[in-house]
Amino acid sequence: AMKNKKYIYSILAAGLMAFAMQSCYQDLGQTPGFDYPQQPPKAPIDETGQIFHASFNVGFKDTVSGVSPTVVGTPTLSTGIISKAYTGATGAYLTFKLSDLKATFGTDFTIGFWYKVNGTPDRAGIIVVGPPTSGAGADAQNNRTSGFRIFRENADGKQRIKANVGDGTGDTWLDGGSKGDVDPATAGWKYITLTMTTGTATFYIDGDVVATSSTFAKISWTGCDIMSIGSGAPRFTEWGHYSDLSRIDDIRIYSKALTAAQIKEIVNHESDN
Structure with missing residues (x-):
């Protein structure tokens, strides 16, 4: 047993x-x-040469200069790709006085921002820095000989995003045709960028070239005193590019022309958040 x-x-x-x-x-x-060892945190976005940054996380101000814009109408803040985003409304937009910003805009220039398109109305201004059109009424402003205009228009139900830049005597179109098309029903957030330097202007979506001009002399800022966000008004109205109901987030302006690789770094960094 x-x-x-x-x-x-x-x-x-x-x-x-x-x-x-x-x-x-x-x-x-x-x-x-x-x-297991954790992945190191992502390096912050390189802000060398950054002269304007509107994150829209708390309000509408430029965090580089600390300046708040003039608010026209009743835009709001709603969910962005990073925290909050500017959200347009009929008749609404922001204007910043260029003289209030940290640095004067120069020949080498980049503006980049996240954009979630609302296709209604079917054309709108997005961000415009332009001179007044002397002798023309509020609904006929369209002087394109200096500054830049980023805007959208209907393209068979999609929205075609394009840019126009002025060199002091004339203007150059950065219109990539269908390369600039986004579908409001499915597009989600897109990163829009315009870069300029002596001899070249390039327009990107998500770091991919939409259109470029290698015959562009250089940007002129003659007569440009304000930047409008969320509308073509008050300086780019003749063709009906008024307020945009879309969302705009994390606008950055640099005193240099970013490369495609640098733009991709921003896209990859912020879209992972």
């Missing part, structure tokens, strides 16, 4: 040992008993 008991105890002990080992390995597979 004693031998039988020892035999049974041996079987029980072996079974318990096997069960314990199995549980141990299962735990290792499911909830390891040690910490």
Whole structure:
């Protein structure tokens, strides 16, 4: 009987040992008993040369200069790609006085921002820095010889985003045709960028070239004193590019022309948040 008991105890002990080992390995597979090294945090976006940044996380102000814009109408803040975003309304837009900003706009220039299109109305101004049209009424402003205009128009149910830039005597179109088309129903957030330097102006969506001009002399800022966000008004109205009901987030302006790779870094960094 004693031998039988020892035999049974041996079987029980072996079974318990096997069960314990199995549980141990299962735990290792499911909830390891040690910490794997975590990925290091992403490096912050390079802000070298950044002269304007409207994050819209708290309000509408430029966090570089600390200046708040003039608010026309009743735009709001709603969910953005990063915290909050400017959200347009009929008749609404922001204007910043360029003289209030940290630095004067120069020949080398980049503006980039996140954009979630609302296709109604079917054309709108997005961001405009332009001179007044002397002698023309409020609904006929369209002097394109200096500054820039980023705007959208209907293209067979999609929205075609394009830009126009002035060199002091004439203007250059950055219209990539269907490359600039976004579908309001499915597009989600897109990163829009305009870069300019001596001899070149380039328009990007998500870091991909939509249109470029290698015959563009250089940007002129003659007569440009305000930047409007969320509408073509008050300086780009003749063709009906008024207030935009879309969302705009994290506008950055640099005193340099970012490369496609640098733009992609911003896209990848912020779209992962």
